[in-house]
Structure formats: C-alpha cells, structure tokens
Amino acid sequence: xxxxxxxxxxxxxxxxxxxxxxxxxxxxxxxxxxxxxxxxxxxxxxxxxxxxxxxxxxxxxxxxxxxxxxxxxxxxxxxxxxxxxxxxxxxxxxxxxxxxxxxxxxxxxxxxxxxxxxxxxxxxxxxxxxxxxxxxxxxxxxxxxxxxxxxxxxxxxxxxxxxxxxxxxxxxxxxxxxxxxxxxxxxxxxxxxxxxxxxxxxxxxxxxxxxxxxxxxxxxxxxxxxxxxxxxxxxxxxxxxxxxxxxxxxxxxxxxxxxxxxxxxxxxxxxxxxxxxxxxxxxxxxxxxxxxxxxxxxxxxxxxxxxxxxxxx
Amino acid sequence: xxxxxxxxxxxxxxxxxxxxxxxxxxxxxxxxxxxxxxxxxxxxxxxxxxxxxxxxxxxxxxxxxxxxxxxxxxxxxxxxxxxxxxxxxxxxxxxxxxxxxxxxxxxxxxxxxxxxxxxxxxxxx
Ligand SMILES: Nc1nc2c(ncn2[C@@H]2O[C@H](COP(=O)(O)OP(=O)(O)O)[C@@H](O)[C@H]2O)c(=O)[nH]1
Ligand SMILES: [Mg+2]
Numbered sequence: 001x002x003x004x005x006x007x008x009x010x011x012x013x014x015x016x017x018x019x020x021x022x023x024x025x026x027x028x029x030x031x032x033x034x035x036x037x038x039x040x041x042x043x044x045x046x047x048x049x050x051x052x053x054x055x056x057x058x059x060x061x062x063x064x065x066x067x068x069x070x071x072x073x074x075x076x077x078x079x080x081x082x083x084x085x086x087x088x089x090x091x092x093x094x095x096x097x098x099x100x101x102x103x104x105x106x107x108x109x110x111x112x113x114x115x116x117x118x119x120x121x122x123x124x125x126x127x128x129x130x131x132x133x134x135x136x137x138x139x140x141x142x143x144x145x146x147x148x149x150x151x152x153x154x155x156x157x158x159x160x161x162x163x164x165x166x167x168x169x170x171x172x173x174x175x176x177x178x179x180x181x182x183x184x185x186x187x188x189x190x191x192x193x194x195x196x197x198x199x200x201x202x203x204x205x206x207x208x209x210x211x212x213x214x215x216x217x218x219x220x221x222x223x224x225x226x227x228x229x230x231x232x233x234x235x236x237x238x239x240x241x242x243x244x245x246x247x248x249x250x251x252x253x254x255x256x257x258x259x260x261x262x263x264x265x266x267x268x269x270x271x272x273x274x275x276x277x278x279x280x281x282x283x284x285x286x287x288x289x290x291x292x293x294x295x296x297x298x299x300x301x302x303x304x305x306x307x308x309x310x311x312x313x
Numbered sequence: 314x315x316x317x318x319x320x321x322x323x324x325x326x327x328x329x330x331x332x333x334x335x336x337x338x339x340x341x342x343x344x345x346x347x348x349x350x351x352x353x354x355x356x357x358x359x360x361x362x363x364x365x366x367x368x369x370x371x372x373x374x375x376x377x378x379x380x381x382x383x384x385x386x387x388x389x390x391x392x393x394x395x396x397x398x399x400x401x402x403x404x405x406x407x408x409x410x411x412x413x414x415x416x417x418x419x420x421x422x423x424x425x426x427x428x429x430x431x432x433x434x435x436x437x438x
Contacts, residue, residue: 194314194315194316195317196316196317196318275317277321277347278317278318278346279317279343279344279345279346279347279356280343281338281339281343281344281345282315282317282320282345282346283317285315285345285435286314286315286435289314289315289435290314
C-alpha cells in the first residue's frame with residue numbers, strides 16, 4: 001500500500017523549494033525560478049519504497065482550503081504516514097497559520113491517528129544568528145502545546161544554510177520513518193568491521209539523505225554527510241543532463257579511497273577505506289555480496305516485496 | 314564476505330624461501346589481495362598475469378578437450394612465475410631464480426587448496 005507524506009503550509013512558506021532541493025536535485029539558487037503554486041501540487045515523489053510525498057498549500061487560497069477540509073477531507077488525510085508542516089518564520093499572520101495547522105491536525109487525528117507530525121520552522125536564515133535559538137525555542141514550545149493530544153517534532157530549516165539546517169532535519173525525518181533502523185545500523189557496523197572500513201554510510205536513494213551510518217575511525221568534520229550528499233546530488237544532476245544514470249563512483253588518493261555504489265532498491269552505500277594496501281576489487285566484491293543481506297532487511301522492514309519500479313531520481 | 318586483512322595474512326605465509334610475491338586477482342585482471350615485495354607493481358603484475366592466463370586458456374580449451382587450463386608455470390630470466398585458478402579467481406606467485414619448479418608447484422597447490430572453498434563462497438559472480 002502506498003503511504004502518504006503530506007507537506008503542508010501556507011503558500012510561500014517554502015515547500016516547493018524544499019521539495020525541489022531534497023528530491024529533485026535543484027540547488028538553492030534555482031528555486032527562485034519556480035513559479036508560485038496556484039493549484040494544489042501533486043508531485044508524486046516516491047521514497048523509501050512505498051512513501052509518496054504530496055505537497056499541499058494551506059492558506060492564501062481560501063477556495064482550496066475549504067476543499068481540503070470539507071469535500072476532500074477523507075481523500076487528503078487518509079493513509080497518512082507523516083505530516084510535515086512548514087511555517088515561514090517571518091510570517092506576519094502567526095495566529096492564522098496556527099489555525100490552519102490545527103485544522104490539519106484535527107483532520108489527521110480523525111483519518112490517520114497514527115501519523116507522525118513534524119513542524120519545520122523555515123527560512124531561519126532570515127533571523128539574525130544570535131536570535132535563532134531563542135525564537136525557535138519559543139515557537140517549538142507553542143507548537144507542542146497547540147498540537148496536543150498529538151505529538152510533534154520541530155526542526156529549524158533553511159534552504160540557504162548548507163550545513164546547519166538543510167539536510168539534517170530531513171535526514172532525521174527519513175531516519176524516523178525507517179522501522180527497525182537499529183537492525184540496519186548493527187548490520188552496517190558488522191559490515192564496516194569485516195571490510196576494515198573507516199566509515200560506512202547508507203543513503204536513501206531518491207534524496208541522498210544519510211539514513212544510517214557506522215563510524216570506525218572518527219572524523220573531524222561533522223558536516224561531511226551533508227557535504228557529500230550535495231556533491232553526489234550535483235553529480236547526479238550532471239549525469240541526468242547527459243541522459244545517463246548515476247550508478248557508482250570511486251575516488252582515491254594516497255590516503256584513502258571512497259566508494260559510492262548502488263546498493264538496495266532504496267539505498268546507495270558509501271564506504272571509506274584508509275588502508276591503501278587493500279585493493280578496490282576486494283571492497284567491491286564485499287559490497288556486492290552484502291547487497292543480498294541488506295535487501296533482505298529492507299524487505300522485512302517494509303513488509304512488502306521489493307518495489308519493481310525504481311524511485312524517480 | 315572477504316576479510317582483506319585475513320586474506321593478506323594467508324598469502325603472506327607463502328612468501329618464504331625465495332617466494333617474493335603472492336597475488337590474488339580476478340579474471341579481468343583486477344587485484345583482490347596481495348602480499349610480499351611487489352615494488353608497487355602489483356597492479357601491473359596482476360593485469361599481465363590475467364592477460365597471459367586468458368590467452369592461454371583459450372588455446373587450452375581447444376587443445377585439452379574435457380579439461381580447462383589448470384596451471385601456467387613460467388621459467389623466466391630473473392625468476393619463476395606460477396598462475397593457477399582458485400574458485401573463479403587466479404592465484405599468481407613469483408619467486409627468485411633459485412626456487413625449484415617442484416617447490417613452486419607444491420606451494421601453489423597447497424595455497425590453492427587452502428583457499429578454494431572459502432573463495433568459492435565469496436567470489437560467485
Ligand atoms: N530566505 C529564504 N527564502 C526561502 C527559503 N525557502 C524558500 N524561500 C523562498 O520563498 C519563496 C516561496 O517559496 P516556495 O517554495 O514557492 O513556497 P511554497 O508556496 O510553500 O511552495 C521563494 O522565493 C523561495 O526562494 C529559505 O529557507 N530562506
Ligand atoms: Mg509551492
């Protein structure tokens with residue numbers, strides 16, 4: 001069964017921009033080209049096998065709003081796995097935003113009571129750095145209170161802040177959506193030990209967000225995952241311009257070798273090796289042999305057969 | 314799964330008494346593991362060894378009808394080389410001039426027999 005991820009929020013709050021960056025390989029400056037969302041957007045972006053991301057603009061266009069909450073209500077709010085609600089941190093209509101948010105929650109509670117709820121306090125780059133924490137904490141407390149009896153998890157986000165807020169909130173969300181993530185992590189750790197790797201990462205295939213990792217030798221750059229995601233996504237973008245599909249890459253210098261390879265139907269794997277005496281072919285054979293094991297975990301997790309159609313990249 | 318460090322240790326054990334370098338490679342000529350003093354030429358050696366094997370394997374197929382190529386032993390100016398199939402990989406050993414052909418064969422045989430079963434499990438295409 002397909003499950004829905006609703007990405008909602010007032011028009012102009014930044015949903016399309018975020019969707020475009022996280023899923024469609026845009027880079028931040030290209031989002032200014034995007035037209036305003038007039039109708040409801042039905043961007044069926046698939047990820048993690050059976051999740052489909054749906055964008056809905058709330059507020060601004062009253063007619064559509066009426067529709068969601070009356071005639072379309074069941075249709076929109078049924079089978080929802082996740083609600084991600086985006087708040088523009090600079091919005092002048094805080095009360096109205098809150099009202100729409102609560103209407104959504106009410107509909108969720110009726111139609112998909114088990115859904116997870118995330119709130120993104122977006123465009124944080126517009127707030128002076130020294131006030132970000134204070135403002136976020138205040139909003140978070142307010143949202144938690146207003147969400148009851150549902151629980152919500154809040155993140156600060158911005159499409160302009162490469163390392164701090166952009167990918168990490170979404171990484172967290174995707175991470176929380178993977179059932180049995182601990183089994184995945186312990187398998188990854190075993191895998192890293194056998195390979196004698198410094199580090200092994202698992203990327204979600206459609207978004208290139210890190211969903212699990214195992215570190216055997218610590219690294220000083222805590223933002224390396226976001227940076228790598230960005231580099232690979234840009235590379236994938238160049239590949240698609242040439243009508244080629246990204247499959248794998250190997251980067252090597254005298255100190256280390258990095259392998260990124262297609263792994264399971266939902267993931268890519270990255271392996272970092274710092275022992276230059278271990279030949280590439282040995283690592284590649286191991287990656288190939290581990291595939292079956294991780295595919296099995298993935299199938300168990302989703303309780304579904306492996307999807308036959310590859311996620312759109 | 315292949316533990317690269319363990320595999321290297323096994324190969325290392327062969328490198329005594331004039332045996333200089335032991336390599337394991339796939340039929341495409343990519344190095345899987347190696348041990349010994351290879352003067353940083355292990356990748357080239359692997360490629361050359363695989364190439365020699367492949368070209369001889371072709372003629373062997375027509376020459377010996379039911380059996381494929383088992384061994385190649387080369388007696389060169391500066392030393393000796395043996396190549397042998399293990400699982401679907403190739404084992405390549407080279408030694409100093411002083412090593413006798415019998416010793417070379419015996420050691421390669423022992424190493425191959427030891428590695429055959431474990432490598433069968435990891436190296437299926
Ligand atoms: N400063 C800033 N602007 C943003 C951010 N995210 C989106 N925007 C801008 O906000 C405008 C509306 O974004 P859009 O994605 O169309 O909003 P949507 O209506 O929710 O889909 C665009 O001009 C974006 O460039 C952000 O994090 N920071
Ligand atoms: Mg939009």
